[in-house]
Amino acid sequence: MNYTLHQLQVFQKVVETGSITKAAEVLHLTQPAVSIQLRNFQDQFDIPLTEVLGRKIHITDFGKEIATLAENIISQVQAIDSRTMAYKGQLSGRLKIAVVSTGKYVMPYFLGEFMKKHPGVELQMDVTNKSKVITSLEKNEIDFALLSILPNGINLDYLDILDNNLYLVGNSDAGDHKNISPDEIFMEMPLIFREKGSGTRQIMEKFIEGSKISIQKKMELTSNEAVKQAVLAGLGFSIMPLIGIKNELASKQLRIISVPGLPITTKWRLVWLKGKKHLPLPTAYLEYLQKEKGLIAERYFGEVRG
Incomplete structure (x- = not known):
């Protein structure tokens, strides 16, 4: 077998999103490019990874097992990249944030300078409704969420930002x-x-x-x-x-x-699960916000703060 890391990433994203179209959007590729990579990856296995029923793609049981292994491989590669950047004194990795829909007017301003200072950092920001944000929190799928009303029944820590x-x-x-x-x-x-x-x-x-x-x-x-x-x-x-x-x-x-x-x-609050052990990247971002949140609020939101 001679599959590539890129093929693993494409396949894992197709499994995660359940759609070639959505995977293409997330990966910033065209749909034909994703389809080609998926087909080239499938050609290296005698057992089907996916099947198309109607117009929807379904992942076989074998495909789900391969996707789990692919995710582990991708995580290890990201860990190698992060460790390399750390030795150079640079932050790297993926910062995962879920934001309620109105928060799209807020969160980008509290990310801009941090992302500029750390070019090795990737951002994954999901702007969605409150129930999906809470689900992502409960499943520990994200580092932080941006909410204005704290949910009941979840133990959270938070930082008021605006x-x-x-x-x-x-x-x-x-x-x-x-x-x-x-x-x-x-x-x-x-x-x-x-x-x-x-x-x-x-x-x-x-x-x-x-x-x-x-x-x-x-x-x-x-x-x-x-x-x-x-x-x-x-x-x-x-x-x-x-x-x-x-x-x-x-x-x-x-x-x-x-x-x-x-x-x-x-209050707009950046929240996370109580007791969550943050990796170096989200820890650095939290420290950045604690220091800079007041200046950011004054610079970008001074006229709408009260």
């Missing part, structure tokens, strides 16, 4: 609502919610319950970007993190509506 301020917002056609009660506002237009399980949804529901507001109509959308577009289109109001709408506020496409009890302030 205030998360949430306001009621409407589009530019929203009238002046000074001296109008929240009930009157929400009778005019629907309140637009994120999906169940979202941190922003939890904050909205807690505010509504505490304020004893009657909601006449409501809509539910599955991403912060979708909510923002719906508000811009005049479909309703929403309680939204300031961090994700600062450009629309500056251009006067959106406006903050003043109501008692708002804004609500939570």
Whole structure:
């Protein structure tokens, strides 16, 4: 047999994602390139590694065993690279972070300078919904997660990195609502919610319950970007993190509506499993954040911190 490390990496990623298309995206390759590498790898075995049923690729039991071995080999190669870089006094390896969808407006700024200082470091950042972020935490698949609301039932350590301020917002056609009660506002237009399980949804529901507001109509959308577009289109109001709408506020496409009890302030927190033994790379990143988080927040978020 004469398979290459690249073929092992391609096969392992196909198994991990369950899709040639997704594997190609992660590896920054074209689909034909992934298919060719997968076929060349398969040609070296008399036993099928995969089978295609309908339009979906399935991994055989033998293929799953080979994928496990491939993952071990890839990890050992990465360890060799890391050890070599360490002897040169350089950090290397892969930093794995899962981020709730609104956190995409935050996390890159707390990574930029660190990544520039350490060119041997690879970043794997998954921007997804809160439930998937929590699952990744529970399975210990990541080094860190970025959340604004800590989940119940998981022992976590965390580092506060930025205030998360949430306001009621409407589009530019929203009238002046000074001296109008929240009930009157929400009778005019629907309140637009994120999906169940979202941190922003939890904050909205807690505010509504505490304020004893009657909601006449409501809509539910599955991403912060979708909510923002719906508000811009005049479909309703929403309680939204300031961090994700600062450009629309500056251009006067959106406006903050003043109501008692708002804004609500939570914290953007970098979290990890309590007792987790970090490798040198995530340890170095955590030390970097502890030292630099204030300067980063002031530099990039000074105008939206309160």
